[in-house]
Amino acid sequence: MSQVTIRFVKTALELQHRKPGGVSVGAALSKAEENLKGLGEASLVLIDEGLEAIQVLNADPDVRPDTDELLRAHAIANQLLGYCSTVDLPGLSLVLYRLCKLVDSVLESDLWAAGTFGPVLNVLRLVRSRAVSAQDLETLMAGIDQCIGMFRAAPRERPAETMGAQ
């Protein structure tokens, strides 16, 4: 049987977070949100660049993107997800997350259907230009979910490739 050691170590965070002279949790949150808002403009530029770069997935709708392109798109979408907390673009993070899931399920599948990435890329454009209502977005995302489900359900013929580091 392997040995298990449990230590009880007081960290600096435990020791100092209640010391006098702090700020209220509410004030700290407001300040942090304000700081993030200040990054919004730069984030929008990066989001636009990222969305442009991701279009490579649908460069030729009949051709399945190669693994490198899929991995790169996954990495970009993941980065853009991080920027969503600094901008007010409702639904952007949800659609980006679905794009990551779709890329992942395509990577894990042998299936290819022409124009697989077309709808999700179009929804991203709509969300970016704030041209979609919440209700329509729900419906569009349900369609993307169905597409993800189709790839996940498809039997795999060749051995799974590992995705590697993002």
Added chain:
Amino acid sequence: MVNLVEAADGKINLRTIKALCIDSNAHGLEILSQTLLGFELEKITRADSATAAQAILKRETIDLVLCDSVLGDLTGYELVRWLRSSKLEPNRYAPVFVVTGHTRADEVLQARDSGANFVIAKPFTPAVLMKRVLWVAKGGRGFVETENFTGPDRRHRYDGIPVELGAGRRKTDGSTHVGDATQPNLSQKELDELLKPRRVSL
């Protein structure tokens, strides 16, 4: 988890906490740093790679680590695993929060076993991070070292047997009515007597 509505009236003092933010993406690094600056941390060190972070962790005392799961040279999880199994005291015990986007199934296991205190989904909000920080700051969790895992105890509070007995549970696992006591309670003297250390000869 900490209730922020209740905690909002409370105060938190992170001024003297030395934090390390790590992200290979410059804008991502700015987002992590600005969130912590909002929490009034005054000592924030930044690293744009796992290698740079390792050098800082070897050199300085760090009280809190906030890192992205994608660092280029290593994953965030590999960095945490390295830190936890290192001999760098007290840094190896420091709270670590990993921020991640979409995570593949195999990475979920890596994340669970890395030794991070929390893995936070992107886009993370200051409120979510604050909840995690307050929860970790409460303390009381052991630091576990085993052959396969080194990090904060992942077990959570035992809340007793579920009220609704699931499949496979014995009926006696459920709560039952014990009834009134049939004998008087033991006195303090009798309890002390029961617990008194005794010399035993074998």
